[in-house]
Amino acid sequence: MLLLALDTSTPAVTVALHDGERVLAEATTVDPRRHTELLMPLVTAALAEAGASRRDLTELAVGVGPGPFTGLRVGLAAARTMGAVLDLPVRGVCSLDVLAYGVRAANPPGEPFAVATDARRREVYWATYDAGGVRTTGPDVGPAAGLAERRLPAAGAGARLYPDAFARALDPEYPSAAHLAAAVVAEAAEILPPDPLYLRRPDATPPSARKSVLAR
Amino acid sequence: MSDQPLILGIETSCDETGVGLVRGTTLLANAVASSVDEHVRFGGVVPEVASRAHLEAMVPTLQRALAEAGASLDDVDAVAVTAGPGLAGALMVGVSAAKALAVALDKPLYGVNHLVGHVAAEQLENGPLTEPVVALLVSGGHTEILLVEDIATSATLLGQTLDDAAGEAFDKVARLIGLKYPGGPNIQRAAEEGDPAAIRFPRGLTSQRDLERHRYDFSFSGLKTAVARWVETAEREGRAVPVADVAAGFQEAVADVLTRKAVLACQERGISTMVLAGGVAANARLRDLTRERCAVAGIELRQPRFSLCTDNGAMIAALGAAVVERGLPPSSLDFASDSSLPVTQVLVG
Ligand SMILES: [Zn+2]
Numbered sequence: 139m140l141l142l143a144l145d146t147s148t149p150a151v152t153v154a155l156h157d158g159e160r161v162l163a164e165a166t167t168v169d170p171r172r173h174t175e176l177l178m179p180l181v182t183a184a185l186a187e188a189g190a191s192r193r194d195l196t197e198l199a200v201g202v203g204p205g206p207f208t209g210l211r212v213g214l215a216a217a218r219t220m221g222a223v224l225d226l227p228v229r230g231v232c233s234l235d236v237l238a239y240g241v242r243a244a245n246p247p248g249e250p251f252a253v254a255t256d257a258r259r260r261e262v263y264w265a266t267y268d269a270g271g272v273r274t275t276g277p278d279v280g281p282a283a284g285l286a287e288r289r290l291p292a293a294g295a296g297a298r299l300y301p302d303a304f305a306r307a308l309d310p311e312y313p314s315a316a317h318l319a320a321a322v323v324a325e326a327a328e329i330l331p332p333d334p335l336y337l338r339r340p341d342a343t344p345p346s347a348r349k350s351v352l353a354r
Numbered sequence: 355m356s357d358q359p360l361i362l363g364i365e366t367s368c369d370e371t372g373v374g375l376v377r378g379t380t381l382l383a384n385a386v387a388s389s390v391d392e393h394v395r396f397g398g399v400v401p402e403v404a405s406r407a408h409l410e411a412m413v414p415t416l417q418r419a420l421a422e423a424g425a426s427l428d429d430v431d432a433v434a435v436t437a438g439p440g441l442a443g444a445l446m447v448g449v450s451a452a453k454a455l456a457v458a459l460d461k462p463l464y465g466v467n468h469l470v471g472h473v474a475a476e477q478l479e480n481g482p483l484t485e486p487v488v489a490l491l492v493s494g495g496h497t498e499i500l501l502v503e504d505i506a507t508s509a510t511l512l513g514q515t516l517d518d519a520a521g522e523a524f525d526k527v528a529r530l531i532g533l534k535y536p537g538g539p540n541i542q543r544a545a546e547e548g549d550p551a552a553i554r555f556p557r558g559l560t561s562q563r564d565l566e567r568h569r570y571d572f573s574f575s576g577l578k579t580a581v582a583r584w585v586e587t588a589e590r591e592g593r594a595v596p597v598a599d600v601a602a603g604f605q606e607a608v609a610d611v612l613t614r615k616a617v618l619a620c621q622e623r624g625i626s627t628m629v630l631a632g633g634v635a636a637n638a639r640l641r642d643l644t645r646e647r648c649a650v651a652g653i654e655l656r657q658p659r660f661s662l663c664t665d666n667g668a669m670i671a672a673l674g675a676a677v678v679e680r681g682l683p684p685s686s687l688d689f690a691s692d693s694s695l696p697v698t699q700v701l702v703g
Contacts, residue, residue, distance in 0.1 A: 172690065173446070173450075174446045174449050174450050174453070174690060174691055175688045175689065175690045176688070177450065177453070178450075178453040178454060178456075178457050178687050178688075179687045179688045181457060182457060182687065192457060192458055192460065207402060207405065207406075207443070208405070208442070208443040208446055211405060211406075211408075211409050211443070211446065211447050211450070212446055212447075212450040213450075214409060215408075215409055215412060215446075215447045215448075215450040215451040215454065216450045216451065216453065216454035217454075218409075218412065218413050218451075219412065219413060219416070219450075219451040219454040219455050219458070220454045220455075220457070220458045222413045222416065222417070223427055223454075223455055223458035223459060224458050334406075334409065336406070340400055340402035340403045340406065341400075341402060342396050342400040342402065342403060343396070344395050344396055344397070350586060351579055351582040351583050351586060352583060352586050352587065352590070
């Protein structure tokens with residue numbers, strides 16, 4: 139098998155190739171404003187590094203967020219399009235679960251923990267996990283202060299942005315496509331359709347009553 | 355015909371997800387999914403709503419275009435995509451999909467200019483253009499006069515709106531007189547019953563002084579305010595607002611100033627062909643007045659059918675075909691979409 143994994147739900151644009159045994163190539167660039175520019179060059183570079191062609195791919199995995207919408211859509215549009223063109227299955231995984239898998243892979247805290255990423259507007263996208271890394275609540279979006287009572291250790295950029303709300307910051311800070319690929323291969327993550335987890339409605343209000351243009 | 359390369363074009367700059375297939379100047383497919391219905395209750399295009407709709411529509415629209423053309427992806431020789439100008443988040447969906455498509459097919463990718471694409475669409479209707487041409491582009495997102503010296507390489511902006519796009523002005527005035535979004539068709543319908551000479555609304559940037567500084571530019575905010583004042587004054591005085599006459603008078607003011615300046619540009623630049631395109635080019639009064647004035651001025655008017663006037667993927671494929679035919683190098687895979695891409699940049703690097 140050859141799995142291409144990618145995630146654009148945070149400022150990190152991350153891609154990886156996995157052959158079912160191990161990660162053959164991975165690359166991550168952190169830049170919140172350049173997702174469309176970075177993603178496909180990273181994909182072609184990973185394929186070249188692994189000595190593989192696009193025709194060798196057998197499945198795709200994509201982080202479905204939650205995350206800032208514009209960046210999130212870049213990865214989903216790419217994964218869905220590649221899946222359709224190459225006729226490959228596209229597995230969606232909650233991007234917070236990717237971070238949680240990274241926590242377990244790196245340095246498991248041995249206690250319940252949280253994942254919190256930057257949702258802007260002084261809020262985080264968050265989920266909580268038991269000591270074994272199984273999601274217990276979330277994904278959701280809201281002020282980090284809402285999690286302060288539990289004082290969990292937390293991975294993700296949100297834990298760094300709002301240190302008062304968490305016991306301490308865990309690694310990783312950003313999701314890694316290598317973790318995403320490994321989680322899919324190990325069947326250690328819930329597989330979702332490749333649909334974005336927006337969690338917020340679009341900012342838009344129907345027009346209000348018109349204002350007077352005449353002097354009173 | 356079949357020895358010309360098959361170009362697939364993707365357009366997502368505003369609220370239409372478009373995928374088109376073109377060989378040379380031959381149209382093979384033009385599939386469009388519009389999110390216009392989702393914007394109605396907001397009275398205008400909501401960028402986030404449009405972007406979400408693009409993501410959902412992209413793959414189905416691609417499949418529809420292929421079915422329409424009776425083509426398979428293996429037949430595609432190159433991919434073209436709108437790199438800008440347009441709504442930033444909306445553009446990114448199309449560019450990301452196009453890059454993934456190009457990589458998955460291992461075919462060259464061309465990021466092209468949306469505005470020049472509107473002009474290229476005309477070639478699908480009436481065959482190759484003889485440049486130079488002046489193009490009047492009027493839509494809900496833009497209002498420009500372009501000078502196109504070479505469709506694949508050289509275009510300049512002669513004038514543009516300083517505030518609202520013409521289509522936005524239609525939307526806002528429609529609201530003022532109790533008509534629904536989108537304003538264009540609804541104002542046109544109301545105006546059919548009205549007298550365009552009953553109320554004379556101002557023509558923006560047509561005074562002698564304005565013509566010096568903004569010879570080919572437009573402004574519709576003053577017109578919109580004038581309509582608002584007129585309507586409000588009538589209401590205060592307890593008079594019924596003659597919706598049909600207001601609609602007709604407003605539509606006449608827009609059509610008058612658009613055509614007057616476009617014809618002026620042709621005359622002053624010695625250009626004998628004008629292309630009229632963009633969603634507002636569907637307006638019957640604008641079409642008629644443009645035809646009339648071009649005929650008087652001895653200018654050949656060219657305009658594509660409505661489905662090629664509004665935003666669509668075929669126009670992007672058509673421009674891509676022109677660029678490919680010229681043997682220009684493809685865009686690099688790391689090009690950025692640019693919401694304010696200048697019209698001088700027909701193809702991005
Ligand atoms: Zn347009």
